[in-house]
Amino acid sequence: MANNRTLTMIKPDAIEQGNTGAIIQKITNSGFKIIALKLTKLTTEQAAEFYGIHKGKKFYDELIDFMISGPIIAAILEKKNAVDDFRALIGATVDPAEGTIRNLFASSVTQNAVHGSDSDENANIECAFHFNENEIIDY
Numbered sequence: 001m002a003n004n005r006t007l008t009m010i011k012p013d014a015i016e017q018g019n020t021g022a023i024i025q026k027i028t029n030s031g032f033k034i035i036a037l038k039l040t041k042l043t044t045e046q047a048a049e050f051y052g053i054h055k056g057k058k059f060y061d062e063l064i065d066f067m068i069s070g071p072i073i074a075a076i077l078e079k080k081n082a083v084d085d086f087r088a089l090i091g092a093t094v095d096p097a098e099g100t101i102r103n104l105f106a107s108s109v110t111q112n113a114v115h116g117s118d119s120d121e122n123a124n125i126e127c128a129f130h131f132n133e134n135e136i137i138d139y
């Protein structure tokens with residue numbers, strides 16, 4: 001089951017710019033099933049924990065400031081090969097391919113509209129970061 005799930009966040013820039021609906025439509029049109037969803041606002045501590053791997057990098061402070069600058073939408077997506085297929089749908093961090101979510105909706109390398117887990121192991125950790133088991137709907 002684990003490799004059928006990935007965690008996404010619609011980031012503050014996308015919500016601020018009114019792109020939430022278009023992004024969710026693109027996600028569901030691409031065959032991902034939303035099995036958990038919430039609007040939330042990360043605290044500095046939560047953002048630092050989520051992006052702890054990037055601590056010390058030159059973009060870290062900008063990334064944390066950005067991620068706490070407004071609400072985010074966290075969701076668990078289910079699909080066969082979810083992690084890799086979703087990374088393909090959102091596009092690369094730098095120079096995302098045409099038609100990908102980041103190509104369509106990112107404002108910059110940091111303000112890049114969406115997050116997607118980068119491995120099954122991290123998907124499990126990130127799903128548990130945002131959701132309790134009873135918030136995940138099996139349907």
Ligand SMILES: Nc1ncnc2c1ncn2[C@@H]1O[C@H](COP(=O)(O)OP(=O)(O)OP(=O)(O)O)[C@@H](O)[C@H]1O
Binds near residue numbers: 063110112114115118
């Ligand atoms: N070189 C950079 N300059 C500015 N911001 C960056 C840079 N690299 C990464 N970031 C920001 O940090 C986030 C996490 O970086 P990471 O390398 O994990 O990218 P990613 O896996 O494509 O993105 P995410 O983890 O958000 O899905 C990126 O989504 C982006 O917002």
